[in-house]
Amino acid sequence: xxxxxxxxxxxxxxxxxxxxxxxxxxxxxxxxxxxxxxxxxxxxxxxxxxxxxxxxxxxxxxxxxxxxxxxxxxxxxxxxxxxxxxxxxxxxxxxxxxxxxxxxxxxxxxxxxxxxxxxxxxxxxxxxxxxxxxxxx
Numbered sequence: 001x002x003x004x005x006x007x008x009x010x011x012x013x014x015x016x017x018x019x020x021x022x023x024x025x026x027x028x029x030x031x032x033x034x035x036x037x038x039x040x041x042x043x044x045x046x047x048x049x050x051x052x053x054x055x056x057x058x059x060x061x062x063x064x065x066x067x068x069x070x071x072x073x074x075x076x077x078x079x080x081x082x083x084x085x086x087x088x089x090x091x092x093x094x095x096x097x098x099x100x101x102x103x104x105x106x107x108x109x110x111x112x113x114x115x116x117x118x119x120x121x122x123x124x125x126x127x128x129x130x131x132x133x134x135x136x137x
Contacts, residue, residue, distance in 0.1 A: 004066055005017050005083070007077050015029055020066055021059070
């Protein structure tokens with residue numbers, strides 16, 4: 001899942017930023033590269049803490065949503081989309097037995113094979129379910 005992050009670079013090369021959709025989640029680095037790396041670490045740590053405290057993990061808005069807001073605080077910087085694997089924040093995995101049409105299952109397997117980022121059929125189905133749940137609100 002992608003979370004928009006907003007970054008301000010300083011004249012000395014350092015940078016800092018925040019996630020508009022994740023209150024209290026900030027990051028920084030001595031260079032833009034370090035800042036980009038810290039963004040993912042900060043989001044991961046923030047979500048880990050929320051999960052441990054059984055708090056809801058905020059849903060991201062789209063980048064176009066943030067751009068359309070016209071917020072003056074979001075001028076002069078740059079946006080970064082941080083991809084985070086939500087699987088580890090959903091709790092313990094549970095084995096279930098489902099039935100799917102053979103053709104659909106073949107299409108899922110082919111897609112997973114072409115896009116190894118999913119890792120497995122189960123990871124793909126979990127990602128698809130999360131996307132549909134986000135749409136449903």
